[in-house]
Amino acid sequence: MMTQLETERLTLRRPNHLDVDAVTAFYATDRSQYVGGPVDASDAWRKLATFAGHWDLRGYGLFAIVPKGETAAIGLAGPWHPINWPETEIGWHIWSTDHEGKGFAREAALATRTHAHQVLGWTNIVSYIAPGNDRSIALAKRLGAVQDHDAPVPTPHDASTCLVFRHPMGAA
């Protein structure tokens, strides 16, 4: 199981106990509204445990994004496939506005998408994005993903609460 990736500016590693405070802060704010938040500190802790446990169940999962030269993670990105997901997803969250606008999410999403394609052998990659999450929609488009109006969405969502963006394959 490959658990660490390197990009030009980032180290991508498995989420762990070092990420509790940042995850908790993120889920306390409206920034988390498109990914199941806001929730209180105890539920944020359980969400982080779920992200960590996904690695054990699937052999892969969301990577914590750590800028090189720093120790604290600033978000998550990577392969995500809970059991009610119709297809395999590349997801991303940047936890704080302090780290937005620097291309970190793009860099992490690209690296993990390549990893999913080349190492995990994924041939089908989508991103599920809530309507209104304009930053994520813009990033999906920059990554070359195209909205697929006919794709199934995870239960209990429908097209009014979840958009599907399909990533290009081969270009990865």
Place this chain on the structure above:
Amino acid sequence: MTQPTLTTNRLILRPITAADIPHEQAFHQTDRAEFVGGPMHPADVWRYIATQIGHWTLRGYGTFAVEEKDTGIFCGHVGPWYPADWPEPEISWTIMEAAEGRGIAHEAALATRNWAYDTLGWTTAISMIDPANTRSIALAERLGARHDGTFDHHRYGTMHIWRHPSPAEVRDAP
């Protein structure tokens, strides 16, 4: 940490795996799950098991899958559990129907309590139990635990705290 495997007379206590999930999903379809979060959609059970496993990453310990040596039956998950919303670390147990009435929960809880004391260095342990969960209360009593106050959980309501005998009391027991 690498999750250890413990053994008792009749049981193997090992890391929970994806293969255990169908048993947990079946359990969580029934009213038997009412005291451990209630009947739950299979997709939510999958995440709940991911949470159980991920607890190991965040705390360095967690619950074990309980497997019967002779039959290979998956009996449930038992052991140290300390999510952020718990007042202190507990020994927890969730037992599948196939393992009921044979002292399996007792054997597993005892082994994981000893492991928490001897290996993790816990100086005390509780179990949080719904006051209506008479089976679990009987097991807590059999483990020598005493009722020691209540805890109001934001989602599960008022839970009773049962405090286990200390490491010294366990050692000195006949």
